[in-house]
Amino acid sequence: MKIIATLGPQQSLSWQAAVHFDSKADVRAYTHVKALLDAFVRKEVEYAVLPVYNTREGDKRQVFRFFDDMKAGYWVDNLVLQAHQSLGVFTETDSIETLRMLIGQREVFQQCAEFIEKYLPDITELSVQDINQAINEIRKGGRTEGKAVINSAETLRAHGLRIIEQDVAPHSRTRYAVLGHVAAPLTGYDATALITEPLDDRVGLLVDILNEFSRRGINILDMRTENDIKTQKLRIYLEAEGHIQNENLSSAIAHLEAKVIQQRGMIRVLGSFPRVDMRTKYIKSFGFIGTGAMSQWFAQRLESEGYEVLLTGRTTSLRPEEMIDQVDAVVICVPISATSTTIRQYGPLIRAGKALILLAGESEETIKTALISTSEAVELMLVHNLWGPQAATMKDKNAIVVRTARSGVFCSEFEAFLYKHGAEIIYDSPAKHDLLMGIGQKLPTVISVALAMTLNENNITSDDIASHCTLTSLYPILAMSRVHSQNSRTYAEIMATTGDSRKIVLDFVKNLRHVIQMADAAAIAELCALIDRNATHLSSQFLTARMEQAMAVDEVLGRMI
Numbered sequence: 001m002k003i004i005a006t007l008g009p010q011q012s013l014s015w016q017a018a019v020h021f022d023s024k025a026d027v028r029a030y031t032h033v034k035a036l037l038d039a040f041v042r043k044e045v046e047y048a049v050l051p052v053y054n055t056r057e058g059d060k061r062q063v064f065r066f067f068d069d070m071k072a073g074y075w076v077d078n079l080v081l082q083a084h085q086s087l088g089v090f091t092e093t094d095s096i097e098t099l100r101m102l103i104g105q106r107e108v109f110q111q112c113a114e115f116i117e118k119y120l121p122d123i124t125e126l127s128v129q130d131i132n133q134a135i136n137e138i139r140k141g142g143r144t145e146g147k148a149v150i151n152s153a154e155t156l157r158a159h160g161l162r163i164i165e166q167d168v169a170p171h172s173r174t175r176y177a178v179l180g181h182v183a184a185p186l187t188g189y190d191a192t193a194l195i196t197e198p199l200d201d202r203v204g205l206l207v208d209i210l211n212e213f214s215r216r217g218i219n220i221l222d223m224r225t226e227n228d229i230k231t232q233k234l235r236i237y238l239e240a241e242g243h244i245q246n247e248n249l250s251s252a253i254a255h256l257e258a259k260v261i262q263q264r265g266m267i268r269v270l271g272s273f274p275r276v277d278m279r280t281k282y283i284k285s286f287g288f289i290g291t292g293a294m295s296q297w298f299a300q301r302l303e304s305e306g307y308e309v310l311l312t313g314r315t316t317s318l319r320p321e322e323m324i325d326q327v328d329a330v331v332i333c334v335p336i337s338a339t340s341t342t343i344r345q346y347g348p349l350i351r352a353g354k355a356l357i358l359l360a361g362e363s364e365e366t367i368k369t370a371l372i373s374t375s376e377a378v379e380l381m382l383v384h385n386l387w388g389p390q391a392a393t394m395k396d397k398n399a400i401v402v403r404t405a406r407s408g409v410f411c412s413e414f415e416a417f418l419y420k421h422g423a424e425i426i427y428d429s430p431a432k433h434d435l436l437m438g439i440g441q442k443l444p445t446v447i448s449v450a451l452a453m454t455l456n457e458n459n460i461t462s463d464d465i466a467s468h469c470t471l472t473s474l475y476p477i478l479a480m481s482r483v484h485s486q487n488s489r490t491y492a493e494i495m496a497t498t499g500d501s502r503k504i505v506l507d508f509v510k511n512l513r514h515v516i517q518m519a520d521a522a523a524i525a526e527l528c529a530l531i532d533r534n535a536t537h538l539s540s541q542f543l544t545a546r547m548e549q550a551m552a553v554d555e556v557l558g559r560m561i
């Protein structure tokens with residue numbers, strides 16, 4: 001039989017956590033952490049279950065000492081238990097006003113601090129290790145008036161106490177670490193905990209450590225620092241997303257030791273385990289319609305956030321209409337020109353209380369179609385990510401979010417996912433998105449394609465381009481090259497967008513004709529005046545900043561032409 005060591009007494013929250021972990025195991029209750037960990041290290045028990053964090057108390061003070069005493073083994077799993085603390089009295093007559101003494105465990109007092117400060121500010125607190133023993137002794141002593149016990153309602157009832165207040169510390173959840181002798185395998189939704197030895201002072205050490213994770217797009221779930229009792233040097237506890245078997249994480253840790261801390265043996269990996277979510281999540285599953293490059297890109301990242309993801313398309317065996325009933329949020333991610341038809345086809349099948357998220361490069365028409373094709377109780381939002389499927393991360397990349405009056409908690413959760421991974425979120429109205437994507441995407445794509453056509457018609461070779469390119473003309477050449485070296489369908493779809501992006505291209509054509517006329521007429525003074533008027537509109541502030549950037553680009557690219 002599996003033996004699990006935990007903190008007693010029987011029925012304590014730790015004991016319940018151990019039973020949760022394995023209800024068939026032999027759970028042994030220890031009074032002190034030290035004795036428990038000694039038994040674990042001597043392999044007298046297979047697992048140890050210990051509280052490490054409470055949402056109201058914060059970190060359990062001894063967390064660093066825990067791990068110092070854990071001389072062998074791994075942190076392999078976690079449990080999160082809700083603690084419902086109630087207030088019980090011994091007599092029929094006592095009420096909140098008549099109480100003089102409160103009996104409870106130290107950590108329970110900490111969890112209930114807010115309630116005690118508000119309703120029992122002058123009460124005497126008696127902190128006990130074993131609540132069962134304490135209740136029995138008070139009963140035996142016979143002086144029960146004015147005394148109350150804080151503990152779970154079950155324990156209070158089991159002792160025949162009368163509950164006068166329920167759930168005095170709402171949202172109190174405790175996280176328990178499960179320690180084992182064999183490292184936990186990779187699940188794809190993991191986290192890794194590590195602690196450092198006391199570190200020597202070094203300017204920027206903390207920033208450099210954090211930067212190493214940020215640079216690799218690794219999210220940090222928890223970080224605490226403490227001064228080592230004896231040396232008063234800094235110690236760091238850190239929990240990051242990923243498994244130690246993931247190359248990205250293991251090389252980050254190796255780099256930290258070798259290049260940042262520059263001393264061997266300063267980082268101890270406590271273990272990797274399935275990630276625990278102390279944060280509230282509403283969405284369990286996403287279902288994609290469209291199995292293309294962007295769907296796969298998002299699906300992979302949502303899966304590593306712990307979401308269940310179903311991908312459906314025109315040829316998948318799971319049909320979109322079957323999938324829609326199985327998920328919380330439907331994501332439509334098909335070519336822009338197919339988006340409205342897809343919304344009309346599947347939108348009506350989405351039930352109230354769910355969400356429709358459009359991942360598309362066109363906003364006004366698609367949102368209008370979605371608003372009329374779905375129930376009013378379906379959440380709705382559009383996201384246009386301004387990066388392609390070849391991007392490694394979304395860190396510092398722009399994501400346009402078009403919320404609607406029907407964007408609720410599900411939509412916010414998807415937005416939080418973008419934010420978490422470092423995307424720069426920009427909020428637009430549907431029309432503003434389309435107008436500005438005319439400038440940001442449609443027009444430069446149209447120009448790039450027309451430029452390549454012109455090179456072709458005039459038999460201009462790549463060597464001719466290179467030998468006659470100036471620092472200024474390099475930019476349209478680069479844009480043209482980007483457009484012509486990626487998926488042609490993506491750019492064809494961008495050029496075919498409707499809405500206000502069309503106005504931008506049409507105005508451009510009108511202005512192009514006008515400029516050509518002035519140029520053909522050699523109207524130098526008028527052309528100069530036009531450039532000056534444009535510069536005033538662009539503003540000297542904008543121009544100075546962009547010119548500075550351009551000169552930085554010159555530094556790199558100038559050498560290549």
Ligand SMILES: NC(=O)C1=CN([C@@H]2O[C@H](COP(=O)(O)OP(=O)(O)OC[C@H]3O[C@@H](n4cnc5c(N)ncnc54)[C@H](O)[C@@H]3O)[C@@H](O)[C@H]2O)C=CC1
Binds near residue numbers: 313314360
């Ligand atoms: N590829 C990119 O660089 C970016 C794409 N996007 C947006 O992502 C969305 C999807 O684009 P990608 O994944 O790149 O396209 P893709 O061409 O890689 O995939 C599109 C998917 O839709 C399916 N599909 C094609 N025609 C369809 C139709 N008539 N009905 C139903 N399904 C159809 C295809 O079979 C494929 O599974 C677009 O709205 C685009 O604006 C956004 C940012 C960047």
Ligand SMILES: O=C(O)C(=O)Cc1ccc(O)cc1
Binds near residue numbers: 361386482490
């Ligand atoms: O055009 C680019 O350079 C890209 O980075 C890819 C891209 C393609 C389509 C979009 O809707 C948004 C971005």
